Amino acid sequence: MNILDKIVIDKRKEVALKKSIIPISQLENSVLFDRPTVSLAQALRNSSSGIIAEHKRRSPSKAVINQNSSVSEVAVGYEHAGVCGMSVLTDGKYFGGSLDDLLLARASVQLPLLRKEFIIDEYQIIEAKAYGADVILLIAAILSREEIKAYSELAKQLQLDVLLEVHNEEELYKSIMPSIDMLGVNNRNLKTFELSLETSKTLSRLIPNDFVRVSESGISNIAAIKELQPYGYQGFLIGENFMKTDAPGQSATDFINKLK
Numbered sequence: 001m002n003i004l005d006k007i008v009i010d011k012r013k014e015v016a017l018k019k020s021i022i023p024i025s026q027l028e029n030s031v032l033f034d035r036p037t038v039s040l041a042q043a044l045r046n047s048s049s050g051i052i053a054e055h056k057r058r059s060p061s062k063a064v065i066n067q068n069s070s071v072s073e074v075a076v077g078y079e080h081a082g083v084c085g086m087s088v089l090t091d092g093k094y095f096g097g098s099l100d101d102l103l104l105a106r107a108s109v110q111l112p113l114l115r116k117e118f119i120i121d122e123y124q125i126i127e128a129k130a131y132g133a134d135v136i137l138l139i140a141a142i143l144s145r146e147e148i149k150a151y152s153e154l155a156k157q158l159q160l161d162v163l164l165e166v167h168n169e170e171e172l173y174k175s176i177m178p179s180i181d182m183l184g185v186n187n188r189n190l191k192t193f194e195l196s197l198e199t200s201k202t203l204s205r206l207i208p209n210d211f212v213r214v215s216e217s218g219i220s221n222i223a224a225i226k227e228l229q230p231y232g233y234q235g236f237l238i239g240e241n242f243m244k245t246d247a248p249g250q251s252a253t254d255f256i257n258k259l260k
């Protein structure tokens with residue numbers, strides 16, 4: 001059993017409990033539910049840096065990264081740095097995040113916000129909209145083609161962008177469909193936690209040109225961005241490299257300044 005299998009077992013229990021406490025109608029009546037969203041895909045197409053900066057307190061691969069970070073401060077710092085979007089981890093057990101983090105980020109910045117979550121049920125997509133997200137993540141490794149289609153179409157109905165994450169060729173082939181906006185290649189092997197930019201490079205030739213390409217995980221320097229750009233990547237999801245510092249916003253500013 002790999003880490004994703006474990007996370008999904010816990011997530012199914014968590015979502016079942018939430019559904020029994022907060023009905024969908026309550027989520028749909030929330031203040032943020034009708035908020036017009038901002039497109040991350042569009043922001044990436046218009047950007048020269050393409051940085052999506054993540055709020056990440058801890059992770060299965062690294063344990064604690066920045067346990068006591070203030071999500072509002074980090075969000076404001078990222079926005080000042082000029083990132084294209086912010087990813088907010090909302091999983092509690094493995095990443096120390098929460099939906100309150102998403103709400104706080106939403107209250108602090110205008111940036112496109114990605115709800116970084118292990119989505120296994122339509123309920124979580126409605127929840128994402130109700131808590132101020134602009135984008136959802138769908139992970140091909142934990143979903144069937146039918147689920148990817150249903151979930152991405154629901155997201156589009158709610159005016160949410162969809163970032164679809166793959167780790168290999170098989171996941172990529174089953175995920176290509178018009179309701180996906182961005183294809184994210186995760187450089188982290190979830191069995192070994194090894195990081196390799198070669199995953200992004202190898203899969204790039206199989207990604208049709210109409211999808212915005214995002215490289216995810218293990219990006220820690222400018223050289224990595226320069227290495228990936230020739231493969232058509234316009235988005236770069238960076239978490240630990242910023243979050244491990246005392247001032248993630250400043251770290252993102254320094255990074256983006258070096259890219260210019």
Ligand SMILES: O=C(O)c1ccccc1NCC(=O)[C@H](O)[C@H](O)COP(=O)(O)O
Nearest residue numbers: 059060061216217218219237238239240
């Ligand atoms: O980060 C992990 O250890 C991890 C383990 C299992 C599933 C997902 C995991 N990470 C989620 C992510 O996709 C990353 O947080 C994101 O790509 C940023 O990665 P990094 O820049 O390496 O922090």
